[in-house]
Amino acid sequence: MNLSKKQTERLVKGCINNDRTAQEALYKLFYAEMLRVCNSYVPDKELAKEAFNNGFLKVFQSVNNFDIEKGELGGWIRKIMIYTSIDLCRKELKFNTVSFDIHEHDDYFISPSALEKLYFEDILQSIRTLPLATQTVFNLSVLDGFTHKEIGEQLSISEGTSRWHLAEAKKKLRELLEPGSIQSKERSEIKR
Structure with a gap:
């Protein structure tokens, strides 16, 4: 506004x-x-x-x-x-402290072609399937642009734990949203 x-x-x-x-x-x-x-x-x-x-x-x-x-x-x-x-x-929120190797999860992304076919409600529904802690980190990082340091301070977790939750969110969302995935096919069947 x-x-x-x-x-x-x-x-x-x-x-x-x-x-x-x-x-x-x-x-x-x-x-x-x-x-x-x-x-x-x-x-x-x-x-x-x-x-x-x-x-x-x-x-x-x-x-x-x-x-x-x-x-x-x-x-x-x-x-x-x-x-x-x-x-x-x-x-x-239940945060588990984990060690995280950032290079191990570099390939977690959602292709633009998958996002082009989804509506906001579909994306929000997919995000809501994530565990609450992972969902919160994803929202803070991706939707609101917070750094891992800021997320860690706000949620009282380490930067590594924040990175792990973000990578986990991206991985699970990719599985849900990629065309051809089992979950994507199941959603298509339900909508018909």
Whole structure:
């Protein structure tokens, strides 16, 4: 959502002053995009809504910390939503510490031809089949551009463990999404 600097200042000042109109406008403006962010991290729709609402509560409580000179409002809200979603499912995450040889897994990629044939919901459904820990690392790395160091700090795991989860996610997604794979054929049969 690209707002002008003036629009952003007006919304932020209104929210700082507890102006319900400004709060409602901010909420409605970012509703769909931020709910989608929460849905990508939290597998249960009701929990995703809870993460979304908790995230917006945090936004309203800390809006006075937002600095218009340092970043874009949508990006700031997105980070809050990501961290809130992760916090909500942190109890369920089970990370195993593993050693990881990065060169061992260089061939894990998903071909563009496989991705061209899929819709967002198909991809999201495939991502949701991954174990929650692997899914979270995949989302943080691929969808949101976090480094393995940042992922490790956020999830209290090593960079090597983060790399292992990402490689594992790519491997499993490739198996699911590649044309001609058993899982891909099964999905085609179900859709007919």
